[in-house]
Amino acid sequence: MTAAVRSQTVQTVDGVRLHVEASGVGETILFIQGLGYATWAWTPQVDALADRARAVAFDNRGAGQSDKPDGPYSIRLLAEDALAVLQQTGAGPAHVVACSMGGYVALTLALRHPRAVRSLALISTSAGGDEASGVPEQTLTAWRSAAGVSAEEFARRTMPLSFAPGWADAHPSEFDRWLQARLAHPTPPAAWKAQFDASARFLAEGLGPGPIPHPTLVIHGTEDRVVPYANARPLVERLDDARLVTLRGAGHLCWLEQSDAVNDLLAEFVAEI
Numbered sequence: 001m002t003a004a005v006r007s008q009t010v011q012t013v014d015g016v017r018l019h020v021e022a023s024g025v026g027e028t029i030l031f032i033q034g035l036g037y038a039t040w041a042w043t044p045q046v047d048a049l050a051d052r053a054r055a056v057a058f059d060n061r062g063a064g065q066s067d068k069p070d071g072p073y074s075i076r077l078l079a080e081d082a083l084a085v086l087q088q089t090g091a092g093p094a095h096v097v098a099c100s101m102g103g104y105v106a107l108t109l110a111l112r113h114p115r116a117v118r119s120l121a122l123i124s125t126s127a128g129g130d131e132a133s134g135v136p137e138q139t140l141t142a143w144r145s146a147a148g149v150s151a152e153e154f155a156r157r158t159m160p161l162s163f164a165p166g167w168a169d170a171h172p173s174e175f176d177r178w179l180q181a182r183l184a185h186p187t188p189p190a191a192w193k194a195q196f197d198a199s200a201r202f203l204a205e206g207l208g209p210g211p212i213p214h215p216t217l218v219i220h221g222t223e224d225r226v227v228p229y230a231n232a233r234p235l236v237e238r239l240d241d242a243r244l245v246t247l248r249g250a251g252h253l254c255w256l257e258q259s260d261a262v263n264d265l266l267a268e269f270v271a272e273i
Helices: 039-049 075-088 101-112 137-145 151-162 172-184 189-205 229-238 259-272
Strands: 006-011 017-023 028-032 054-058 094-099 117-123 216-221 242-247
Touching: 006 075, 017 039, 017 075, 028 039, 028 075, 028 101, 039 054, 039 172, 039 259, 054 075, 075 101, 075 189, 094 101, 101 117, 101 189, 117 259, 137 151, 151 172, 151 189, 216 229, 216 259, 229 242, 242 259
Parallel strands: 028 054, 028 094, 094 117, 117 216, 216 242
Antiparallel strands: 006 017, 017 054
């Protein structure tokens, strides 16, 4: 049975209002989404984990039902937003589950505010820097070619690239369900660009020095066409206590493509901590 969802608004230090959804009771699991995505994309994970923990998901500034202020944004700023969510929802140190750009945010949160984090589960993400593999040129070209269209048309044209090759065609009803969820509260082009620019700067500069001793699970699909699988090993090596689980044949949105497998991994990991 799906746990009841409680919605609230958190205000950041610079006055931006963030949409937050919480369900379940117990230890807190904080979910941080990636570029242009929002709480809707954590639905399978929240539904699976809210019966054993308190699942808190929020929309990053610029996405979903949160405010969409003008840029520039930075990953550090988004990490401070995540901290505000933890502080204002009354959560103690949280298990943080994050994907893609959300992984950059989670890593920065753990580095700058280590006491706010109990563990990390990082999906389809990177630590950036010299060893990082950037967004493939084919994907960048598709994003650029759709830059002048509406948020709805941008999503229709580019979202298939976030799944494994052929997945959207092979699963048309599932793909349409996720597309419609995304379009219910679309990310405006300017806000998407602000998040993209923040992500690009992080990838170029890297996480930076400092220990991240938190137990960490890294999950990455071999067919990721946004943050290539080649980022997984350098990420594990950058962290003090991390292990890698490889999902063969999975794309960037592996937590949607293979939600049962990812949910089992997350549940086992949190139970181990």
